[in-house]
Amino acid sequence: DTGVSQDPRHKITKRGQNVTFRCDPISEHNRLYWYRQTLGQGPEFLTYFQNEAQLEKSRLLSDRFSAERPKGSFSTLEIQRTEQGDSAMYLCASSPRGDSSYEQYFGPGTRLTVT
Protein backbone atom coordinates (compact mmCIF):
# COMPACT_ATOMS: atom_id res chain seq x y z
CA ASP A 1 0.00 0.00 0.00
CA THR A 2 1.48 3.35 -1.00
CA GLY A 3 -0.89 5.63 0.90
CA VAL A 4 -0.24 7.78 3.94
CA SER A 5 0.38 5.70 7.05
CA GLN A 6 0.19 6.67 10.70
CA ASP A 7 1.42 4.95 13.83
CA PRO A 8 0.05 4.11 16.29
CA ARG A 9 -3.61 3.90 15.31
CA HIS A 10 -4.73 4.20 18.92
CA LYS A 11 -3.05 5.61 21.99
CA ILE A 12 -4.35 5.71 25.53
CA THR A 13 -2.31 7.74 27.98
CA LYS A 14 -2.63 9.27 31.40
CA ARG A 15 -2.85 12.99 31.88
CA GLY A 16 0.58 14.54 32.16
CA GLN A 17 2.37 11.96 30.04
CA ASN A 18 4.11 12.73 26.76
CA VAL A 19 3.05 11.04 23.52
CA THR A 20 4.56 10.94 20.04
CA PHE A 21 2.84 10.06 16.77
CA ARG A 22 4.44 9.21 13.46
CA CYS A 23 3.28 9.90 9.91
CA ASP A 24 4.76 8.46 6.72
CA PRO A 25 3.51 10.39 3.69
CA ILE A 26 3.24 9.19 0.12
CA SER A 27 6.86 8.93 -0.97
CA GLU A 28 6.91 11.54 -3.75
CA HIS A 29 4.90 14.11 -1.79
CA ASN A 30 6.90 17.01 -0.39
CA ARG A 31 4.05 18.65 1.53
CA LEU A 32 2.86 17.24 4.84
CA TYR A 33 0.03 18.45 7.06
CA TRP A 34 -1.20 17.66 10.56
CA TYR A 35 -4.83 18.10 11.57
CA ARG A 36 -6.85 17.43 14.69
CA GLN A 37 -10.41 16.15 14.53
CA THR A 38 -12.79 16.00 17.49
CA LEU A 39 -16.15 14.27 17.55
CA GLY A 40 -18.75 16.03 15.46
CA GLN A 41 -16.25 18.39 13.88
CA GLY A 42 -14.26 18.56 10.71
CA PRO A 43 -10.47 18.40 10.75
CA GLU A 44 -8.71 21.51 12.10
CA PHE A 45 -5.36 22.52 10.67
CA LEU A 46 -2.40 22.29 13.05
CA THR A 47 0.78 22.66 11.01
CA TYR A 48 2.31 22.26 7.56
CA PHE A 49 5.73 21.21 6.24
CA GLN A 50 7.28 21.68 2.84
CA ASN A 51 10.14 19.20 2.75
CA GLU A 52 11.80 19.57 6.17
CA ALA A 53 10.73 23.16 6.73
CA GLN A 54 7.77 23.85 9.02
CA LEU A 55 6.16 26.76 7.22
CA GLU A 56 2.93 27.32 9.09
CA LYS A 57 1.57 26.69 12.56
CA SER A 58 -1.98 27.19 13.72
CA ARG A 59 -2.78 29.02 16.93
CA LEU A 60 -4.26 25.68 17.99
CA LEU A 61 -0.71 24.38 18.28
CA SER A 62 0.16 25.31 21.85
CA ASP A 63 3.67 25.24 23.30
CA ARG A 64 3.06 21.66 24.42
CA PHE A 65 2.85 20.54 20.81
CA SER A 66 5.87 20.14 18.57
CA ALA A 67 6.20 18.67 15.10
CA GLU A 68 9.27 17.71 13.13
CA ARG A 69 10.11 16.39 9.71
CA PRO A 70 13.89 16.07 9.97
CA LYS A 71 14.73 14.57 6.58
CA GLY A 72 11.75 15.74 4.65
CA SER A 73 10.19 12.29 4.69
CA PHE A 74 8.31 11.05 7.77
CA SER A 75 7.05 13.43 10.43
CA THR A 76 6.45 13.21 14.17
CA LEU A 77 3.97 15.09 16.32
CA GLU A 78 4.74 15.20 20.04
CA ILE A 79 2.38 16.33 22.76
CA GLN A 80 3.97 17.05 26.13
CA ARG A 81 2.13 16.98 29.45
CA THR A 82 -1.07 15.73 27.85
CA GLU A 83 -4.42 17.09 29.01
CA GLN A 84 -7.87 15.57 28.68
CA GLY A 85 -8.71 18.21 26.10
CA ASP A 86 -6.04 16.75 23.83
CA SER A 87 -8.21 13.67 23.29
CA ALA A 88 -8.96 13.64 19.57
CA MET A 89 -8.13 12.02 16.28
CA TYR A 90 -4.84 13.31 14.86
CA LEU A 91 -4.74 13.18 11.08
CA CYS A 92 -1.79 13.45 8.76
CA ALA A 93 -2.06 14.32 5.08
CA SER A 94 0.34 14.83 2.21
CA SER A 95 0.24 16.39 -1.22
CA PRO A 96 2.62 16.60 -4.17
CA ARG A 97 4.66 19.54 -5.36
CA GLY A 98 2.76 22.32 -6.95
CA ASP A 99 0.31 24.96 -5.94
CA SER A 100 -2.38 24.70 -3.33
CA SER A 101 -4.93 23.42 -5.82
CA TYR A 102 -3.72 19.90 -5.17
CA GLU A 103 -5.92 17.70 -3.01
CA GLN A 104 -4.49 16.23 0.16
CA TYR A 105 -4.26 12.52 0.80
CA PHE A 106 -5.08 11.54 4.36
CA GLY A 107 -3.84 8.77 6.58
CA PRO A 108 -6.16 6.71 8.81
CA GLY A 109 -5.38 8.84 11.86
CA THR A 110 -4.17 8.25 15.41
CA ARG A 111 -6.90 8.29 18.02
CA LEU A 112 -5.60 9.71 21.31
CA THR A 113 -7.46 9.16 24.57
CA VAL A 114 -6.16 10.99 27.64
CA THR A 115 -7.50 9.59 30.92
Next chain:
Amino acid sequence: AQSVAQPEDQVNVAEGNPLTVKCTYSVSGNPYLFWYVQYPNRGLQFLLKYITGDNLVKGSYGFEAEFNKSQTSFHLKKPSALVSDSALYFCAVRDMWGGNNDMRFGAGTRLTVKP
Protein backbone atom coordinates in the same frame (compact mmCIF):
# COMPACT_ATOMS: atom_id res chain seq x y z
CA ALA B 1 -9.96 33.90 6.65
CA GLN B 2 -11.79 31.25 4.71
CA SER B 3 -14.64 29.24 6.20
CA VAL B 4 -17.13 26.57 5.22
CA ALA B 5 -20.66 25.85 6.42
CA GLN B 6 -22.50 22.57 6.04
CA PRO B 7 -26.01 23.46 7.18
CA GLU B 8 -27.26 19.90 7.61
CA ASP B 9 -25.84 17.58 10.25
CA GLN B 10 -27.66 14.65 8.71
CA VAL B 11 -29.20 13.78 5.36
CA ASN B 12 -31.39 10.71 4.88
CA VAL B 13 -32.34 9.41 1.46
CA ALA B 14 -33.77 6.19 0.06
CA GLU B 15 -31.62 4.03 -2.17
CA GLY B 16 -32.06 4.94 -5.81
CA ASN B 17 -33.16 8.49 -5.06
CA PRO B 18 -31.01 11.53 -5.86
CA LEU B 19 -29.00 13.02 -3.02
CA THR B 20 -27.69 16.49 -2.26
CA VAL B 21 -25.29 17.47 0.50
CA LYS B 22 -25.06 21.24 0.91
CA CYS B 23 -22.00 23.42 1.37
CA THR B 24 -21.50 27.17 1.40
CA TYR B 25 -18.16 28.92 1.70
CA SER B 26 -16.56 32.25 2.46
CA VAL B 27 -13.19 33.42 1.13
CA SER B 28 -11.68 36.80 0.46
CA GLY B 29 -10.33 35.77 -2.94
CA ASN B 30 -11.12 32.95 -5.34
CA PRO B 31 -11.81 29.56 -3.81
CA TYR B 32 -10.43 26.12 -4.28
CA LEU B 33 -13.22 23.78 -3.12
CA PHE B 34 -13.02 20.13 -2.17
CA TRP B 35 -15.27 17.29 -1.06
CA TYR B 36 -14.01 14.43 1.08
CA VAL B 37 -15.76 11.33 2.43
CA GLN B 38 -14.94 9.55 5.68
CA TYR B 39 -15.92 5.96 6.34
CA PRO B 40 -15.74 4.50 9.88
CA ASN B 41 -12.19 3.81 11.06
CA ARG B 42 -10.75 5.12 7.81
CA GLY B 43 -9.09 8.35 6.74
CA LEU B 44 -10.69 11.01 4.64
CA GLN B 45 -10.90 10.12 0.97
CA PHE B 46 -10.84 12.75 -1.76
CA LEU B 47 -13.99 12.83 -3.93
CA LEU B 48 -13.66 15.87 -6.19
CA LYS B 49 -12.50 19.46 -6.41
CA TYR B 50 -13.27 22.73 -8.13
CA ILE B 51 -10.29 24.82 -9.17
CA THR B 52 -11.43 26.73 -12.25
CA GLY B 53 -13.38 26.20 -15.43
CA ASP B 54 -16.64 24.28 -15.75
CA ASN B 55 -18.90 24.87 -12.76
CA LEU B 56 -20.01 21.23 -12.73
CA VAL B 57 -17.24 18.91 -11.62
CA LYS B 58 -17.40 15.14 -11.62
CA GLY B 59 -15.62 12.94 -9.15
CA SER B 60 -15.29 9.46 -7.75
CA TYR B 61 -18.12 6.96 -7.24
CA GLY B 62 -20.56 8.88 -9.45
CA PHE B 63 -20.56 12.03 -7.34
CA GLU B 64 -20.59 15.52 -8.81
CA ALA B 65 -20.71 19.03 -7.43
CA GLU B 66 -21.81 22.37 -8.78
CA PHE B 67 -19.89 25.55 -8.07
CA ASN B 68 -22.16 28.58 -7.80
CA LYS B 69 -20.20 31.78 -7.32
CA SER B 70 -23.19 34.07 -6.80
CA GLN B 71 -24.57 31.84 -4.04
CA THR B 72 -21.08 30.91 -2.74
CA SER B 73 -22.14 27.28 -2.76
CA PHE B 74 -20.61 23.97 -3.74
CA HIS B 75 -23.29 21.33 -3.21
CA LEU B 76 -22.45 17.65 -3.62
CA LYS B 77 -24.87 15.58 -5.68
CA LYS B 78 -25.47 12.09 -6.95
CA PRO B 79 -28.31 11.07 -9.27
CA SER B 80 -28.98 7.69 -7.62
CA ALA B 81 -27.86 6.94 -4.06
CA LEU B 82 -26.46 3.61 -2.93
CA VAL B 83 -26.54 2.15 0.57
CA SER B 84 -22.73 2.04 0.38
CA ASP B 85 -22.69 5.85 0.05
CA SER B 86 -23.63 6.09 3.74
CA ALA B 87 -20.73 7.95 5.37
CA LEU B 88 -19.59 11.31 6.71
CA TYR B 89 -19.02 13.98 4.06
CA PHE B 90 -16.83 17.05 4.46
CA CYS B 91 -16.62 20.15 2.33
CA ALA B 92 -13.35 22.11 2.44
CA VAL B 93 -12.05 25.40 1.04
CA ARG B 94 -8.77 27.11 0.39
CA ASP B 95 -8.29 30.73 -0.64
CA MET B 96 -6.40 30.72 -3.94
CA TRP B 97 -4.56 33.92 -3.11
CA GLY B 98 -4.60 33.61 0.66
CA GLY B 99 -0.93 32.77 0.86
CA ASN B 100 -1.49 30.13 3.47
CA ASN B 101 -1.85 26.45 3.03
CA ASP B 102 -4.41 25.37 5.54
CA MET B 103 -7.60 23.86 4.28
CA ARG B 104 -10.74 24.79 6.23
CA PHE B 105 -13.25 22.01 6.66
CA GLY B 106 -16.94 22.11 7.46
CA ALA B 107 -18.32 20.22 10.43
CA GLY B 108 -19.47 17.39 8.21
CA THR B 109 -22.79 15.93 7.08
CA ARG B 110 -23.73 12.36 7.88
CA LEU B 111 -25.42 10.76 4.89
CA THR B 112 -27.61 7.72 5.51
CA VAL B 113 -28.98 5.85 2.53
CA LYS B 114 -31.75 3.42 3.45
CA PRO B 115 -32.57 0.34 1.37
